[in-house]
Amino acid sequence: MKRRRMLNGLKAAQDLGDYADVPVLPANVDPQAHLSRNTVAQPFWLICGKDNVLAQLSGTAVVHLKETSVLRFSMEIGDHVYIPAGTPHRIVPTEEGVQLRYKARVPGLEGVAWYCPGCDRELHRVEWDTADTISQQAYYDACAEFNEKDTLRHCEGCGTTHDPVDLTPFSAWTDIAHSLEAEPTTT
Incomplete structure (x- = not known):
């Protein structure tokens, strides 16, 4: 998606997948607006x-x-x-919707976490610096790792095992990451 000073967010979101978090304003604008169209529950706590x-x-x-x-x-x-800052949060749509997330142009550290569905104990957390890693790629990699290792999904406290993440609705994450990597950098 080409960044611009003005856009119709509802129209632009038609082509986006769940939790795409695509920055839509020129790269030097602070705060930056990130657009998503969401139909399913966020698969992690951001x-x-x-x-x-x-x-x-x-x-x-x-x-x-x-x-x-x-x-x-x-x-x-x-x-x-x-x-x-630092607050784990998760979006659960009650109907399909479009959201903007306003965050710092240079967001710094970000992460995702999963919590036990039985006792709410933290099961697994992955953090990254957005200066080095595109968040959409980190989302995908963290979910893939969570799915691959049963030990990350199993709660030592109560014995409950978290279901694997269905990555089907999030197939655009790696494409978005590649397009953001290809953008010219501005300071």
Whole structure:
């Protein structure tokens, strides 16, 4: 997707997959807007090293949060949710929707985590520096690793095993990563 100063987010999102998180503004704009069209639950809990804001452009969703006084926020068209730095959060659409995530132009550290469906204990976490790694590739690699190793999905606390991640809805992640790697860099 070509970045531009103005775009119709709803129209541009028609070609995007779930949790594409594609930056849409010129690369030097801060904060940067990342566009996604989501139909399924986010397959992990996302952790951003800097504050970010989610904006619901269409549809509805519930944002689940950990380690905060608010543990869930229902989003309708026009709603914005502030996510403090370091807060694990997960988006679960209640109907197909388009979201913008506003985050720092240089987002720094990011990560994903999975929690036990039985006792909510953290099972596995992967972190990366966005200066070195494209997040969409890290999403794919982390999910693939989580799927491949049963030990990462098994809770030592209660014995419950987390289901593997169905990567079918997220097939665009590696394509997006390759297109972002090919972009000219700007400072």
